[in-house]
Amino acid sequence: MVFRVTVFVNLKEGYSDPEGEATEKSLRDLGYDGIHDVRVGKIYRMVLEAPSRKEAEAIMDQVCRRFLANPVKDDYRFVLEEEWKAP
Amino acid sequence: MVLWPMEASADKEARNGITQEAWRSDELASSSMNRLRFVAKPPMDLKVCIIRVGGTNCDRETKRALEDLGVKAEVLHLTRLLREGNLLEYQGLVIPGGFSYGDYIRAGAILGKQIAAKLGRELSTFIDDGRPVLGICNGFQVLIEAGFLPGLRDSEAIQQAALTTNSSARYECRWVHLLHENRGKCLFTSIIPYRRVLRIPIGHAEGRFVLLREKEKEYLDRLIENDQIVFRYCMPDGVAAMGKYPFNPNGSIYDIAGVCNPSGNVLGLMPHPERAYFGWQLPDWTRFGKPPAYGDGRLIFESFVNCLRRF
Numbered sequence: 001m002v003f004r005v006t007v008f009v010n011l012k013e014g015y016s017d018p019e020g021e022a023t024e025k026s027l028r029d030l031g032y033d034g035i036h037d038v039r040v041g042k043i044y045r046m047v048l049e050a051p052s053r054k055e056a057e058a059i060m061d062q063v064c065r066r067f068l069a070n071p072v073k074d075d076y077r078f079v080l081e082e083e084w085k086a087p
Numbered sequence: 088m089v090l091w092p093m094e095a096s097a098d099k100e101a102r103n104g105i106t107q108e109a110w111r112s113d114e115l116a117s118s119s120m121n122r123l124r125f126v127a128k129p130p131m132d133l134k135v136c137i138i139r140v141g142g143t144n145c146d147r148e149t150k151r152a153l154e155d156l157g158v159k160a161e162v163l164h165l166t167r168l169l170r171e172g173n174l175l176e177y178q179g180l181v182i183p184g185g186f187s188y189g190d191y192i193r194a195g196a197i198l199g200k201q202i203a204a205k206l207g208r209e210l211s212t213f214i215d216d217g218r219p220v221l222g223i224c225n226g227f228q229v230l231i232e233a234g235f236l237p238g239l240r241d242s243e244a245i246q247q248a249a250l251t252t253n254s255s256a257r258y259e260c261r262w263v264h265l266l267h268e269n270r271g272k273c274l275f276t277s278i279i280p281y282r283r284v285l286r287i288p289i290g291h292a293e294g295r296f297v298l299l300r301e302k303e304k305e306y307l308d309r310l311i312e313n314d315q316i317v318f319r320y321c322m323p324d325g326v327a328a329m330g331k332y333p334f335n336p337n338g339s340i341y342d343i344a345g346v347c348n349p350s351g352n353v354l355g356l357m358p359h360p361e362r363a364y365f366g367w368q369l370p371d372w373t374r375f376g377k378p379p380a381y382g383d384g385r386l387i388f389e390s391f392v393n394c395l396r397r398f
Contacts, residue, residue, distance in 0.1 A: 011251075014300055016338075018256030042192075065245060067200055070193060070232070072249040072299045 002083040003048045003056050009069045009076050010041035044068060047083070056080055133395045135179040136172070137162045140198055144185035145223065148361040152384070153181075155364070156392045165201065174209045178398040179219045179391060182226030184290070184359055194250065194293040195225055199232025210235070218398050219274050219391055220353045224291055227345070227355030236355045238348035239309055247306060248346075250357075251295050254338030260290040262370055263336055265344055265358060266321035272314040272351035274394040275387050284325045285318075285383040286369075287358040289336055289344075294357040296339040296346075307341055318345035318356055352394075360384030 011017045020038040027035050050056035060078050069076040135153050139146045139162050146162045153160035160181075163172055174180070187198040202210065214220060214235065222230040228250045230236040239247055253259055265285045269276050279285070298306040310316055319342040320328045320335040328334035328342045335342045337357070345356030362368055363384035372378035 012300065015251070015297065016254065018252050018254055022256045067196065068192065070196070070246055070249045072246050073251050073297055 001050060001052065001056070002085065003050065003053075004081045004083055005044075005046050005048050005056075005060060005078055006081075007044040007046070007060070007064060007068055007076060007078040008041060009044070009064070009074050010039055012073055012075045015073050042068075048080075053080065053082070133158045133179075133392070134177045135160045135181060135395070136168065136174065136177040137181045137183060138165050138168065138202075139163065139183070140165045140187050142186040142189055143183055143225070145359060145361055146183045146185075148359075148364070149181050149183050149223070152361045152364040152388045153392070156388055158392050158395065165198070165206075169205055174206065174213055177218075178395040180210075180213065180221070182220070182222045182229050183361075184224030184226060187225055187229065190225075190293070193228075193232070194291075195228025195232045198225075199229040199234075202229065203233040207233070214348070214350075214353055216398065217350065217352050219394055221275060221387075221391060222353075222355040223359055223361065224289075224294075224357055227357055228293065230353065230355045235353055236348055237306075237310060237315055237346050238353065239306060239313075240349075241302075246299075247302075248296060248298050250293050251297055252293050253291070253295055253336065255332060255336070258290070258292040259294070259333075259336040260288070261333075261336070262286055262288045262363075263344075263358060264321050264323050264325075264334070265318040266325055266327060266342075267317070268319050269317045269347070270314045273317045273347040273354055274352050275347070275354040275390050276317060277390040277393060279386050279390065282325065284321060284323070285363075285386065287360055287363045287382075287384055289358045290362075291337070291357055294337040294339065296337075296343040296357075298340060303340070310346060313349050314351075315346050315349060316341070316343060317347050317354060318343075318358070320344050360387040364388065 017039050019040040023040060024035060024038040048056055050059055064076040065071055135158055137146050137149050137160055150160040150162055187195060191197060231248055231250060234246060237248055241247060265287055267276055267279045267283045270281060322328060322334050344358060345354060347354045361384060363382035366372055366378035366380050366382055369382050
């Protein structure tokens with residue numbers, strides 16, 4: 001099975017996010033006063049081949065914990081979309 | 088091949104018409120000039136490996152500092168070390184500063200994982216042997232990402248610490264004061280008196296040392312108890328910065344600037360000692376007319392070289 005994967009990596013709640021704070025300040029300077037709690041993160045997109053959805057999820061979980069996120073300070077989440085293949 | 092003291096000896100030899108090969112030959116080995124040099128600074132077979140990849144910087148400064156202390160230092164690309172080299176031929180290892188692989192994913196993450204995957208077993212043997220490993224700036228980030236620092240025993244956590252974006256959200260590049268907090272475990276500060284203040288520059292955007300939030304207190308207590316905290320940011324008079332900017336430039340917990348592993352032979356620090364090795368690298372020497380011979384960074388390299396002799 002082929003999956004299109006999107007991974008979101010964000011700083012965990014509770015850790016201060018200086019990039020988010022700087023962005024928020026900049027937004028205020030531009031006149032957008034109603035925006036608060038800006039958090040900056042990363043998105044990775046990739047294609048994964050795996051025998052089943054369950055295995056694909058297990059692989060992605062490992063990839064995120066070992067590499068794409070640092071479990072000390074990052075939260076991660078991923079979405080798997082099955083690629084449609086012509087029969 | 089360049090022999091120490093680098094430029095001076097090369098010039099002298101050129102003037103005397105002595106080639107590098109001749110200088111190494113037996114006839115010349117007994118000449119008084121060489122004997123004198125030999126006594127002043129015995130050449131050693133000690134070899135230190137400096138790992139380089141795309142984006143590394145200050146590898147040459149590190150080499151120069153180590154060569155000034157009479158050690159042979161080789162700058163090797165990681166790929167070359169993996170293909171042709173043998174890490175265990177070296178007595179010491181340095182992972183220099185910079186922006187390895189463009190700091191993609193996170194600072195030091197790609198090189199850290201690459202080292203863990205391809206060099207992990209060799210490096211573990213190297214470290215278990217007690218040989219010294221120094222990570223400067225990006226090298227510190229790499230050692231944390233590879234899991235060699237802080238190296239606390241905890242089977243649950245894959246990683247125990249991280250170096251994340253400075254609280255100021257800026258790249259901080261200037262001279263800072265460091266308090267030597269190690270009570271004697273760390274090999275890299277063996278000749279530095281306890282609580283001595285050093286002046287060394289920093290240059291980083293991701294240097295805020297954080298610990299796993301749920302276990303922050305436990306880990307910090309263990310680091311202090313194990314004598315793993317080596318340098319803390321401080322004020323010029325030696326009082327810890329207590330998180331106060333600009334003395335603590337990045338917002339690190341407990342003002343941590345450098346930590347070692349539980350055995351004391353792996354040190355990671357954010358400041359760059361190789362940028363404070365020679366007196367002429369200091370920012371204010373012109374005020375005193377003449378630069379001092381050396382800066383505070385030398386103390387770290389000297390301790391490093393002292394412990395190499397054991398291996």
